[in-house]
Amino acid sequence: VSAARMAVKIGRTLPCIIDGWDAEESVHIGRSQADAPDVDGIVRITGEAELAPGDIVPVTITGADAYDLEGRVNAPPPGAGGR
DSSP: OHHHHHHTTTTOEEEEEEEEEETTTTEEEEEETTOOTTTSOOEEEESSOOOOTTOEEEEEEEEEOSSOEEEEEOSOOTTOOOO
16 A cells, blocks of 8 residues: 555655765655654655755655655755765
């Protein structure tokens, strides 16, 4: 059921807040406005943008599993910092 609910988000653009950087996977870790930290799933975000924790960016969702989403940042926000 959860996988089906997540799959409907593929193709949508969601605002996501950046929580950090996962060096092992080379992705930013974020969450959508509907996700609570340490409770709900995460969004693994790829893209060329230099992002810092707290940045809110538009992310196009490109994949999903039962609990987490994958997406690509559309454009770096003005004034976004580095990792």
